[in-house]
Amino acid sequence: MRRPVLVLAILAAIGMPAAAQTRVTPENRAQVQLSFAGIAKQASPAVVNVYGARVEQRANAGMDDFFRRYFGDGQPGAMPQDRVQRSLGSGVIVDASGLVVTNNHVIENMTEVKVALTDRREFEAEIVLRDPRTDLAVLRLKGAASFPTLALGDSEALEVGDLVLAIGNPFGVGQTVTQGIVSALARTQVGVTDYQFFIQTDAAINPGNSGGALVDMSGRLVGINTAIFSRSGGSHGIGFAIPASMVRTVVDSARGGGKTVRRPWLGARLQAVNPEIAESVGLDRPTGVLVAGVVEKGPAEEAGIRRGDVILEVDGREVDDPESFGYRFALKGVEGRTAVTVMRGGKRNALQVRLITAPETRPRDPVRIRARSPLAGVTAVNMSPAVAEEMSLDVGTEGVVLQEVERGSVAARVGFQPGDLILAINGERIAASRDLERAMRDGRGVWEITLNRGGRVFTTVLGG
The missing domain is CATH 2.30.42.10 (PDZ domain)
Structure with a gap:
């Protein structure tokens, strides 16, 4: 029998001693039964386990057989076995046709991928798209079926302190739901991907959670759990998720039949703004990114961006460093133009940058x-x-x-x-x-x- 969890609200007045704090008793049945169960039931069917395998043939089969015979690894005369490299992670079904988004590192170098749903059905999966730069990958389940999905939410609307749930398969024990808050936004010094702009959460995330869902209180996917900060390998309450905004960009590329993600090219070399640079250009604090150089005939030069400008915003959203600029700019796609606000001579200028992919000015000729x-x-x-x-x-x-x-x-x-x-x-x-x-x-x-x-x-x- 399930026991109800009492939610006690503690009102701590300034200067009030601990013994005098007021505990409020639940006034009705609804308050007694407050729970995240509804959100978990809504989201969990679309969160899957992802298994990868790669068979590597042993080069020295005869020597392997010798060691197994005389050092106890297998029976005498046993045939040498190929080495099988395996990986385990999580994923999220984002389309009823069977599109699954996960982390690229979960299926990296894998030649066989299988996906297991919460109802114990298993499907082979083909790799539709790999994107190492974001550490995201998109799979397609093989089989004629209609799959449960998790809708993409608005990660841009998240605020520090918002409640979130992390759903995945930590340590391979089975699907697990943990609860926490958004600890920070726009973390850019994590060192996991090229496009660093992570949601930080204290919801418990452990090995095996990679590729799983970070879900908001509306039951929508706001991030893909990707990395943890840990000295022991376990959760220390510092986990990082790729925002749904970037997930949407990668998934849309896969839906359109692309094998790679097409991203806009600025055609400029950028560097961080330090206090000295901020003072020299008239900024009251170090923010934005300094344009250290522009490519001839590139989109930046065409838009009027010059060496020495400081880029402050992309389409009205502030950027604090080259990583946050790269993330904001990558979300704009490769059609039309976007506004880039720069500081020059103490004045702000809004310039229109053409959104195009980087040109292949000479063949790669691999x-x-x-x-x-x-x-x-x-x-x-x-x-x-x-x-x-x-x-x-x-x-x-x-x-x-x-x-x-x-x-x-x-x-x-x-x-x-x-x-x-x-x-x-x-x-x-x-x-x-x-x-x-x-x-x-x-x-x-x-x-x-x-x-x-x-x-x-x-x-x-x-x-x-």
Whole structure:
């Protein structure tokens, strides 16, 4: 039998001693039975468990069999088994046709994905769209069925102190509902995604909750739970969720048949405003973002934005740092124009910026390095504004970009990373992906490689 939970309101007057505080007794049955059960019942059917798997064949099957025989892992003569990498997380059904939104890191590198509903039905799922920059992914359930959904709410209307519920599958124990408040908004220094603008909550979020729902008191999805701040791996009351506004952008791209999310390109290099910059431009506090440079013929230059301007607002909404600008600007889509308010010479100016995607000014011409070399296993592409935007690089940077580094490859073991820019090989400038391919085919025993990583240029000598 369910026992009712009494909700006691404590009125604490200033200066009133603890013993004198008044406890108010519930006056009717409705007050005794206050509960979040209705919201949980409404939202829970649309919150699912997401299981990912990737089968990796063992390279040294004979040696594995030897160790199993003589060190007790399996029966003598047992056949070597492939290694299966698994992941576990949560997701939310946002369309009755079976569209599920989850975190990209839940299904990253997975080749098989299954989804389990609260009614114990299981479905295979195809990956419709991955968006590492927001750490979101969209799946489609396979099977002719009408699925329960959770409507997207207005994350822009949230305020600090609002009650929220977190629903997911922590530690794989089964669906769990926790309650808390919105602790903070617009958290931008979390370091999880490119578009950092998180809702912070104290609702208990643990491993396995990733991709689950953050629900408001109207039973609407206001965020996708993504990360926690923890030194132990458990919940410390500091969880972060991607706002529904960004979720809507990614889901709309998937609904439109896109494999990637199309985002607007400003064509400018931005940096944070510190107290010295704020004083020099006439601001009473550090806010906005400083335009450190503009790309020739880009949308910023066309709109009249100049180097030294401070961007204060996007479409009437304040921005405090480059991360919040990136988030606000990304929500505007790639059609029409949007208003960008800048401070110049102590005056505010509203400028209209054209919303277009970053251009691919020269073909990517991807090459896969297969020759025996320190870069074996990388895929390299030519630099362009589109590539720079996708990989969060400065558009004016020279070199050839490492777009992918195969897991377990020679390049990965050496330490090369996606986003590295190869500038020169053995003293010869690398201006195009084919230059890199030719340089790696030389077959030399030693390679002197100059690269740019995060704006820092250095040279390393590696053997073949």
